[in-house]
Amino acid sequence: MANRTDPAAKSIRGTNPQNLVEKILRSKIYQNTYWKEQCFGLTAETLVDKAMELDHLGGTFGGNRKPTPFMCLVMKMLQIQPDKDIVVEFIKNDDYKYVRILGAFYLRLTGTDVDVYRYLEPLYNDYRKLRQKLSDGRFSLTHVDEFIDDLLTKDYSCDIALPRVKKRWTLESLGTLEPRKSVLEDDFEEEEEKEDNDQIDAFDNGVYDKDYYHGRSPTRERDRDRDRDRDRDRRRDSHRYRDRDYDRDYDRDYDRERERGRGRERERDRDRDRDRDRDNDRDRDWDRDNDRDRYRLREEKDYGRERDREREREGRERERRDRERGRRRSYSRSRSRSRDRKRRDRSSSPRRRGDGQEEPKKKKEKKEKKKDDGTDHPDPEIAEANKLRAALGLKPLK
Numbered sequence: 001m002a003n004r005t006d007p008a009a010k011s012i013r014g015t016n017p018q019n020l021v022e023k024i025l026r027s028k029i030y031q032n033t034y035w036k037e038q039c040f041g042l043t044a045e046t047l048v049d050k051a052m053e054l055d056h057l058g059g060t061f062g063g064n065r066k067p068t069p070f071m072c073l074v075m076k077m078l079q080i081q082p083d084k085d086i087v088v089e090f091i092k093n094d095d096y097k098y099v100r101i102l103g104a105f106y107l108r109l110t111g112t113d114v115d116v117y118r119y120l121e122p123l124y125n126d127y128r129k130l131r132q133k134l135s136d137g138r139f140s141l142t143h144v145d146e147f148i149d150d151l152l153t154k155d156y157s158c159d160i161a162l163p164r165v166k167k168r169w170t171l172e173s174l175g176t177l178e179p180r181k182s183v184l185e186d187d188f189e190e191e192e193e194k195e196d197n198d199q200i201d202a203f204d205n206g207v208y209d210k211d212y213y214h215g216r217s218p219t220r221e222r223d224r225d226r227d228r229d230r231d232r233d234r235r236r237d238s239h240r241y242r243d244r245d246y247d248r249d250y251d252r253d254y255d256r257e258r259e260r261g262r263g264r265e266r267e268r269d270r271d272r273d274r275d276r277d278r279d280n281d282r283d284r285d286w287d288r289d290n291d292r293d294r295y296r297l298r299e300e301k302d303y304g305r306e307r308d309r310e311r312e313r314e315g316r317e318r319e320r321r322d323r324e325r326g327r328r329r330s331y332s333r334s335r336s337r338s339r340d341r342k343r344r345d346r347s348s349s350p351r352r353r354g355d356g357q358e359e360p361k362k363k364k365e366k367k368e369k370k371k372d373d374g375t376d377h378p379d380p381e382i383a384e385a386n387k388l389r390a391a392l393g394l395k396p397l398k
């Protein structure tokens with residue numbers, strides 16, 4: 001409830017007045033302790049007391065972008081939307097400069113283009129100092145006229161995007177705003193009027209009508225005029241001769257300079273041809289180096305392919321030798337097993353007794369069943385494979 005706009009407030013530029021402040025900054029203001037403790041329940045009358053306590057201005061500061069009390073009061077004015085007369089009284093307040101700045105900032109956000117120029121431009125004559133809090137928490141020194149100029153010329157101030165206003169000359173051409181008149185124009189007009197009056201008084205006193213040649217004889221004046229004309233003619237004649245000599249010298253110098261220029265032009269042509277030949281030689285060397293590099297790369301690629309093929313052949317040969325070695329090892333193992341079997345059979349044959357008589361044979365010898373090792377298979381390949389598997393001790397193939 002405390003953060004809602006006054007129900008009687010009007011929409012500004014088609015939206016809620018509090019929406020003129022960005023959402024992130026608006027949420028930071030709602031969470032600020034100054035907003036919760038000092039701005040709760042303020043009205044248009046009690047807001048003046050809080051504005052008189054301000055000692056600096058600014059938007060946000062610190063790592064967490066904490067809003068300043070100035071910004072909290074601006075947000076409160078947007079919430080309660082005071083009357084235009086109250087805002088104008090804020091601006092006309094000469095005793096408290098921060099109250100004036102607060103009213104000017106609110107009018108810049110909510111006022112029309114004509115009102116902005118009409119009520120803020122007179123503040124250009126206020127040169128009082130202001131303390132502004134920067135984003136890093138430090139304070140900087142500014143002035144009222146500088147802050148008003150930023151409000152009228154820039155689009156961003158105190159971390160808030162200012163609404164756009166029309167140019168002053170556009171409003172003047174439409175006839176909705178009168179041409180601006182500076183306060184210093186009265187002083188300039190007074191100085192101009194004073195200078196004009198001084199000149200008029202000087203003419204009245206006859207300062208510019210004084211005859212400096214008063215008291216001289218007319219004969220001396222005629223002689224002086226005649227001498228002056230004679231000197232002028234002499235100077236003209238001397239100039240004529242001097243100009244003729246100068247023209248002759250000028251023509252000579254011009255021819256000499258033209259020949260010199262032709263020589264320089266020929267030298268430039270030779271230098272240009274030399275540079276062109278040098279560039280052509282450099283291009284040929286560059287092409288030759290490129291061809292050499294391409295040929296080297298091609299040889300390296302061919303060598304790499306040949307080396308890969310050689311490695312593949314060596315790998316196949318190594319695998320074949322390993323298979324042959326495995327076959328030989330298995331064959332030798334089977335032969336050793338067969339020898340061991342024969343040796344066991346030979347050791348298990350009946351021995352003779354020490355008295356020279358053979359041991360009596362058992363009356364009934366058990367018939368040994370013939371083992372089915374698969375060597376008599378009709379297919380010769382399977383029979384050969386079974387023979388090898390029998391030598392390795394594996395089961396025969398069916």
